[in-house]
Amino acid sequence: MIELDIAIKDKYYANSTSVVLKDIAFNVKPGEFVAIIGPSGSGKTTLLNMLSGLEDATGQKLLCNGKELNGCKEYQLGYVFQQPRLMPWLTVNENLQLVLPTAQEQKIETLLAQVGLAGKGDYYPKQLSGGMQRRVAIARAFAVNPELILLDEPFNSLDAPTAAKLRLLLVNLCKSCESSVVFVTHDLSEAINLADRIIFMSNSPSSIIHQVTVDLPKPRKECGSLELTWQAKLMNQYPHILSGSVASS
Amino acid sequence: MSLLTSPVYGRLLMLIIIASAWQSIAWFVNSSDFPSLFIVSESFIYHLFQGDMLVNLSVTLTRVLISFTIAMILGVIIGILMGINKRLNQLSDTLLIIILNIPALVTILLCYIWFGLVESAAILAVVINKVPTVVVMIREGARVVDEDLLNVAKVYKLSLSKTFFYVFLPQLYPYIMASARAGLSLIWKIVLVVELLGRSDGVGFALNTLFQFFDIAGILAYTFAFISIVLVIENLIFRPLDKLIARGVHHDRT
Numbered sequence: 001m002i003e004l005d006i007a008i009k010d011k012y013y014a015n016s017t018s019v020v021l022k023d024i025a026f027n028v029k030p031g032e033f034v035a036i037i038g039p040s041g042s043g044k045t046t047l048l049n050m051l052s053g054l055e056d057a058t059g060q061k062l063l064c065n066g067k068e069l070n071g072c073k074e075y076q077l078g079y080v081f082q083q084p085r086l087m088p089w090l091t092v093n094e095n096l097q098l099v100l101p102t103a104q105e106q107k108i109e110t111l112l113a114q115v116g117l118a119g120k121g122d123y124y125p126k127q128l129s130g131g132m133q134r135r136v137a138i139a140r141a142f143a144v145n146p147e148l149i150l151l152d153e154p155f156n157s158l159d160a161p162t163a164a165k166l167r168l169l170l171v172n173l174c175k176s177c178e179s180s181v182v183f184v185t186h187d188l189s190e191a192i193n194l195a196d197r198i199i200f201m202s203n204s205p206s207s208i209i210h211q212v213t214v215d216l217p218k219p220r221k222e223c224g225s226l227e228l229t230w231q232a233k234l235m236n237q238y239p240h241i242l243s244g245s246v247a248s249s
Numbered sequence: 250m251s252l253l254t255s256p257v258y259g260r261l262l263m264l265i266i267i268a269s270a271w272q273s274i275a276w277f278v279n280s281s282d283f284p285s286l287f288i289v290s291e292s293f294i295y296h297l298f299q300g301d302m303l304v305n306l307s308v309t310l311t312r313v314l315i316s317f318t319i320a321m322i323l324g325v326i327i328g329i330l331m332g333i334n335k336r337l338n339q340l341s342d343t344l345l346i347i348i349l350n351i352p353a354l355v356t357i358l359l360c361y362i363w364f365g366l367v368e369s370a371a372i373l374a375v376v377i378n379k380v381p382t383v384v385v386m387i388r389e390g391a392r393v394v395d396e397d398l399l400n401v402a403k404v405y406k407l408s409l410s411k412t413f414f415y416v417f418l419p420q421l422y423p424y425i426m427a428s429a430r431a432g433l434s435l436i437w438k439i440v441l442v443v444e445l446l447g448r449s450d451g452v453g454f455a456l457n458t459l460f461q462f463f464d465i466a467g468i469l470a471y472t473f474a475f476i477s478i479v480l481v482i483e484n485l486i487f488r489p490l491d492k493l494i495a496r497g498v499h500h501d502r503t
Contacts, residue, residue, distance in 0.1 A: 052404050079404045085397050089419045089496060098415055099405040124496065144405060 001030035007061035019205035035191035038201030078141030084133040093121035131162040293470035316375035324383020332391020390424030422494035
């Protein structure tokens with residue numbers, strides 16, 4: 001299990017002088033599920049890309065178990081992007097096999113069964129629905145036995161029942177592999193449903209405006225009364241928090 | 250799929266229409282300059298069984314195969330390098346435009362003058378003519394490779410060879426196929442000119458000889474043999490390859 005310690009002084013957009021992230025500091029405890037919520041364009045994806053090594057993080061402090069994260073080169077990382085990003089010319093089995101160092105048919109079969117796609121291994125991504133493709137992308141992220149999982153609005157643009165099913169699937173997979181999770185979303189109820197802690201970000205140049213521990217028992221319900229009450233309490237306290245402000249009026 | 254709507258039927262129908270049109274014009278013109286299909290067929294059978302058609306075809310095919318292979322390999326490598334490396338692209342772009350616009354005949358003549366009337370000069374001339382067109386197509390493909398998919402490879406720490414063969418190269422397959430198709434037709438034509446100008450065998454040489462005797466039926470018989478080979482290559486190699494590289498791309502959802 002890994003612990004992240006993040007301190008970003010200032011991160012500029014590529015080939016630009018505009019700052020996207022400013023004075024961001026937070027940590028992720030081993031096995032913790034942290035959700036990040038912020039308005040569009042607040043640099044949430046940039047933050048995940050910095051953690052994954054897709055964005056330059058020179059000069060920033062990104063520590064993993066006290067050592068430099070270094071683009072997650074030394075740690076197993078699972079990343080579920082906004083779009084499934086499956087190789088269209090490979091079957092579902094081949095897409096999963098691609099990220100594994102050796103042939104592991106049994107593992108792939110088990111994973112596909114876990115995500116409810118048993119028997120679909122020989123299908124190409126185009127033969128699957130959007131929800132199924134996202135399940136394959138989630139299976140791919142968990143195939144590598146990740147120590148850290150990054151999820152970038154993975155249930156975006158899905159219908160509510162499918163998104164609920166996938167959230168349940170994610171909870172079960174996370175429970176089984178005990179990874180630390182950083183989950184980016186703009187959906188507060190989704191964050192409450194899944195996360196141990198929620199970090200709220202401001203508009204660009206983005207910084208952390210609030211952090212809150214979701215002290216609700218697990219497993220949580222979709223639109224359960226406890227969850228709704230917790231959400232209402234938070235929104236009463238900070239009515240503009242989803243727009244990137246903690247101002248009370 | 251009914252017989253009428255099947256692609257095979259459509260292609261056969263088109264061939265029958267072309268043959269009928271040819272035969273009708275031949276009857277109408279009634280001249281030895283425009284021989285009928287029967288005369289061309291007789292000439293074809295004569296050259297095939299009593300002439301040197303098989304030898305000439307095999308010599309030309311060998312030249313086509315060698316120059317095609319070299320041109321494709323070089324073109325794909327240079328095209329990829331130029332597509333992914335802006336600096337190299339800037340440096341080589343002018344040279345590419347120059348080579349692309351040098352007439353094929355000039356390259357052939359220069360190769361024969363500089364290196365002599367030898368096989369390697371002939372192959373080199375064809376390769377020089379073909380490589381730039383392959384480079385241009387592959388470069389365009391390499392420029393628009395999906396960065397998102399490459400990022401997947403990076404995040405999951407795929408090896409360089411896995412990234413190249415499973416993530417990068419499959420995105421170029423349509424461009425490689427298009428340049429192979431266009432390349433083969435261009436190489437056929439250039440090889441014939443090369444043979445006509447400086448070789449003593451091959452289809453180009455045979456056509457030159459037939460031209461000197463105004464043997465139009467013979468010229469058409471060779472043309473027919475040539476087209477037949479191209480159709481065989483198209484059906485036995487290109488179409489199955491098309492299906493292979495299109496796997497997963499044209500599937501419908503279940």
